[in-house]
Amino acid sequence: MSLNMTTTIPFYKMVASGNDFIVIDNREQILRDPVSFAKRVCPRHSGVGADGLLLYEKSSRADFKMRIINSDGSEAEACGNGFRCIARYAVEKHGAASKFRFESQSGVIRAEINGAKIRVQLARTKDYRERREISVLGNRLHYSFINTGVPHTVIFVEGISKIDVAALGRAVRHDQAFKPKGTNVNFVEIKGEKDILVRTYERGVEGETLACGTGSTASAIVSTLMGYTKPPVNVKTSGGEILKIDFQVTGTRVWDVYLEGEAQFVYEGTIS
Numbered sequence: 001m002s003l004n005m006t007t008t009i010p011f012y013k014m015v016a017s018g019n020d021f022i023v024i025d026n027r028e029q030i031l032r033d034p035v036s037f038a039k040r041v042c043p044r045h046s047g048v049g050a051d052g053l054l055l056y057e058k059s060s061r062a063d064f065k066m067r068i069i070n071s072d073g074s075e076a077e078a079c080g081n082g083f084r085c086i087a088r089y090a091v092e093k094h095g096a097a098s099k100f101r102f103e104s105q106s107g108v109i110r111a112e113i114n115g116a117k118i119r120v121q122l123a124r125t126k127d128y129r130e131r132r133e134i135s136v137l138g139n140r141l142h143y144s145f146i147n148t149g150v151p152h153t154v155i156f157v158e159g160i161s162k163i164d165v166a167a168l169g170r171a172v173r174h175d176q177a178f179k180p181k182g183t184n185v186n187f188v189e190i191k192g193e194k195d196i197l198v199r200t201y202e203r204g205v206e207g208e209t210l211a212c213g214t215g216s217t218a219s220a221i222v223s224t225l226m227g228y229t230k231p232p233v234n235v236k237t238s239g240g241e242i243l244k245i246d247f248q249v250t251g252t253r254v255w256d257v258y259l260e261g262e263a264q265f266v267y268e269g270t271i272s
Contacts, residue, residue: 009271011048012089016118016263018210018239019051019081023089026055026067035073041271042071048271051205052079054086056094063096065103070204078106078149080213080243084118084263087111092265106149119260122217123149128252130226136171143172144222148257150203151183152218156228160189160197165208169201184212188219190228196220197236210239213259220245221254 009030012023022041024031031037034055041047052070059065066086068076076082083104090096091113098113110121129145143155153172157163169185172178185201198219200212220233224247232246244260 007272010268011271012093012268013048013050013266014054014085014089014263015266016081016084016211017213017237017241017243017261019079019212020049020266021052021054021082021085022048022050023054023056023085025093026057027064029057031055034067034069035075038069038071039073048269051202051209052076052082054082054089056086056089059103062101062103062108064090064094066109068104072204072206074204075105076150076204078104078123078214080120080122080149080215080217080259081211081261081263083109083111083120083122083213084259084261087113087118087120088116088263088265104149116262116264117260118263119258122214122257122259125218125221125254125257127151128222128225128254130222132177134172134175134177136175137167139168141168141172144226145183146218146222148214148218148221150214151178151181152186152215153178153183154186154188154219154222156223156226157187157189160187160199163187163199165199165201169208170206173201173203184215184218186212186215186219188223190223191236193228193230194232195234195236196223196229199238208238211237211241211243213243213261216243217245217257217259221247221249221257224249225252225254
């Protein structure tokens with residue numbers, strides 16, 4: 001069991017760009033089975049409702065450690081929107097300084113807070129693959145792939161509002177080309193040298209989310225590597241918020257990747 005049923009656990013509900021999370025102080029390991037806990041509390045009709053669970057834990061490498069448990073119980077290496085939420089949580093609820101470092105499965109993340117605006121430096125990108133092709137659901141799709149802490153496929157489209165993100169995203173996410181772990185899937189429309197639109201099918205959530213921080217980052221970087229944009233890139237998400245992605249690039253080498261956007265507290269409560 002994840003906890004003794006008489007235990008009362010305080011939590012915060014937070015949101016960044018429409019991506020919502022349950023945030024819990026787990027420094028004393030009150031959640032011994034966070035996978036089962038996430039599966040129980042994240043469903044929207046029978047639980048608190050969230051895309052995932054963020055755990056604030058002790059770290060020997062940085063100011064604290066963050067774990068990300070998706071709503072299906074899988075553990076994610078990185079989540080840009082989750083990074084921003086946990087950063088604001090650390091400052092406002094645990095007295096962290098305006099600049100600090102925290103541990104994640106994708107590496108140590110640097111964060112800087114200025115009110116509701118949070119800027120986080122993401123892990124260095126890897127595994128870039130350009131202009132590949134797959135066939136799903138009778139469609140031949142051209143894609144590029146990059147890992148921005150988690151794997152992301154980027155597909156450029158026109159008329160992004162008409163794309164069946166649920167069906168196409170699910171088919172690509174499970175395609176043989178991305179076995180065994182699968183991929184997140186981003187549909188991107190170029191609006192200008194500094195602006196793109198993105199819709200993302202998220203692995204672990206298993207559906208379209210209102211925003212994905214690492215997906216927005218992957219989309220901005222791939223757009224630049226393919227010559228469509230120049231950093232910093234403004235990414236308009238499905239939820240309407242604009243995320244700012246900045247980075248340095250030479251050829252296909254990308255470094256100093258930063259994601260900037262807001263994070264908000266929605267409410268606090270207890271779970272018994």
